[in-house]
Structure formats: structure tokens, C-alpha cells
Amino acid sequence: MNKIKFNVFYFLLFLILSINAISDENKKNHINIESDQLINKKTPPTSTFIGNVYATDTINHFWGDIMTVMYDDNYKIKLITIENNVKLKRVNEEAIGSFATYNPQEEIIEILGDVTVIKDGNILKGEKLTIDLISSTSNIVGNKNSQVSVKINK
Numbered sequence: 001m002n003k004i005k006f007n008v009f010y011f012l013l014f015l016i017l018s019i020n021a022i023s024d025e026n027k028k029n030h031i032n033i034e035s036d037q038l039i040n041k042k043t044p045p046t047s048t049f050i051g052n053v054y055a056t057d058t059i060n061h062f063w064g065d066i067m068t069v070m071y072d073d074n075y076k077i078k079l080i081t082i083e084n085n086v087k088l089k090r091v092n093e094e095a096i097g098s099f100a101t102y103n104p105q106e107e108i109i110e111i112l113g114d115v116t117v118i119k120d121g122n123i124l125k126g127e128k129l130t131i132d133l134i135s136s137t138s139n140i141v142g143n144k145n146s147q148v149s150v151k152i153n154k
Helices: 002-029
Strands: 032-034 037-041 046-056 061-071 077-090 093-103 108-119 122-132 137-141 149-151
Touching: 061 093, 077 108, 093 122, 108 137
Parallel strands: none
Antiparallel strands: 032 046, 037 046, 046 061, 061 077, 077 093, 093 108, 108 122, 122 137, 122 149
């Protein structure tokens, strides 16, 4: 009887670990998008979401007025663009701007146009923000009319 319980225990443990691994893999490979309208085109393969767009891959949360998803020949996401009223929210960080691109294959996010970043109560302002999700680095730059500005809480 104990041997049966022991085998059942290990089977359940294996099953739970397998489900968790599958769940983590699905989180990496999917993005959920909601909007008021969707337009799909076959050539080139694109999906354009219009109005009250919200998208998430469980870690990154995106908002905007228009989101266009461009696919490669295998219908994998190649590039996502977000236009107007762009907002990105991550753990303890929020960024807003006018236009954004997200390359999920290279895991690079760029936000352009009067960018404001709020993180841990600190405020950064610039013209372009680049976030490398793999190396966990961010770069914010100004333009010829306006330098980068930072407000740091004491």
C-alpha cells in the first residue's frame, strides 16, 4: 500500500511540475490583445487593433489607440507598433509616449515622443526610451531642443 502511495505521490509531483513548465512556456509565447476593432490583412500579414487597445504578455502591459502586429512568413510576431496615447506598465515602472515598437524576438521596446518614465517615485523625461528586456537595461535620450531630465526622490 505504501509503495502505491509513493508512486502516486511522484506521479502527481511530476504532473504538477510539467504543468508549471508548460504554463511558463505559454506565458513567453503568447500576447493577449483587446480592442474595439480588428482588421486583418493577408499581404503583408498584419493585424491592426483600433480603439482602446490593451495588450499583455503577463509581464508587460501596453495601452494605445492603434496597435499593429506584423508577422513573419511563419506567422510568428515580428514587430508590434503602438500609436497615440502609448502607455507601458511593468513591475514598479510606467512609461508613456506617442509611439512605441516592441520586437518580441529580440525583446526590445522603444518608446518615442515626449517620453515620461515613472519608477519608484522617480520621474525621467526624454524623447526616446529603449528597453532591452534581456539585459535589463534602459536608455533614455533627449533631442536637440530638450535634454533628458530626472526628478529623484530623496
